[in-house]
Amino acid sequence: MTDQNGPKLLAENVHKAYGRNEVLRGIDMQVRTGEVACIIGPSGGGKSTFLRCINHLEKIDSGRLSVDGELIGYHQRGGKLYEMRDKEVAAQRRSIGMVFQRFNLFPHMTAAENVMAGPVVVRGDNKKKAR
Numbered sequence: 001m002t003d004q005n006g007p008k009l010l011a012e013n014v015h016k017a018y019g020r021n022e023v024l025r026g027i028d029m030q031v032r033t034g035e036v037a038c039i040i041g042p043s044g045g046g047k048s049t050f051l052r053c054i055n056h057l058e059k060i061d062s063g064r065l066s067v068d069g070e071l072i073g074y075h076q077r078g079g080k081l082y083e084m085r086d087k088e089v090a091a092q093r094r095s096i097g098m099v100f101q102r103f104n105l106f107p108h109m110t111a112a113e114n115v116m117a118g119p120v121v122v123r124g125d126n127k128k129k130a131r
């Protein structure tokens, strides 16, 4: 990914609704490299929805989301956004980690091995680096 000087995560005016339920109403957020950010709010406030939007598990209705300066889920040509193919989205997701709220761990592996599985299986990292 590109643009190491810009923010790691950039959300600009992100909107997301489920039917008439407007969950994200113009979210603006920047997280810089090395920064730790917490999103706090009531149950149903849209925290998980926002996180799912960051790796395009949910499609946003409007606005923009970029990681390392790269638009997530879309290519921009001219003034228009075109959704990426599944394969391209999968490539972006390889560098975005996420622990799900209702996680399913592999019971035959330790907690550390569960966390290491993504980088080792998907990205081919060696186990030492992943650990």
Ligand SMILES: Nc1ncnc2c1ncn2[C@@H]1O[C@H](COP(=O)(O)OP(=O)(O)OP(=O)(O)O)[C@@H](O)[C@H]1O
Pocket: 018, 021, 023, 041, 042, 043, 044, 045, 046, 047, 048, 049, 050, 101
């Ligand atoms: N797939 C979906 N289809 C329809 N509505 C959804 C879907 N996912 C979430 N919602 C709704 O969007 C709103 C935000 O839910 P979300 O799970 O993002 O909240 P949250 O802040 O993560 O809550 P919690 O603190 O309980 O984890 C809720 O009203 C929820 O019912």
Ligand SMILES: [Mg+2]
Pocket: 047, 048, 049, 101
């Ligand atoms: Mg949640």
